[in-house]
Amino acid sequence: MGEYSLGDALRKFLNQSHLKGSIQALQIEEVWEQIMGKTVARYTDKIQIHGQTLYVNTTIAPLRQELLYQKDKIVQRVNEALGERAIKEVVIR
Numbered sequence: 001m002g003e004y005s006l007g008d009a010l011r012k013f014l015n016q017s018h019l020k021g022s023i024q025a026l027q028i029e030e031v032w033e034q035i036m037g038k039t040v041a042r043y044t045d046k047i048q049i050h051g052q053t054l055y056v057n058t059t060i061a062p063l064r065q066e067l068l069y070q071k072d073k074i075v076q077r078v079n080e081a082l083g084e085r086a087i088k089e090v091v092i093r
Helices: 006-016 019-036 038-043 061-069 071-082
Strands: 044-050 053-058 089-092
Touching (some): 019 038, 019 044, 019 071, 038 044, 053 061
Antiparallel strands (some): 044 053
């Protein structure tokens, strides 16, 4: 067996488990206001990650429409915040 640092072992475990998306969703929720601004953060309800897809929920129709136009920018900002290319698609519901 090779030697791993604790950080490497945790990364390997998270990559192989189903927890990675949940942990990344929590990381995104923590910085969502910084990424998207106060108004967007106030009116988005739930953020989830399944695979490489970010799901963002809002009940405000005009905001939903605006976020649909900003999908590429959201992907870019979220990936920058996570420090890796974890998200490839955004679904606004």
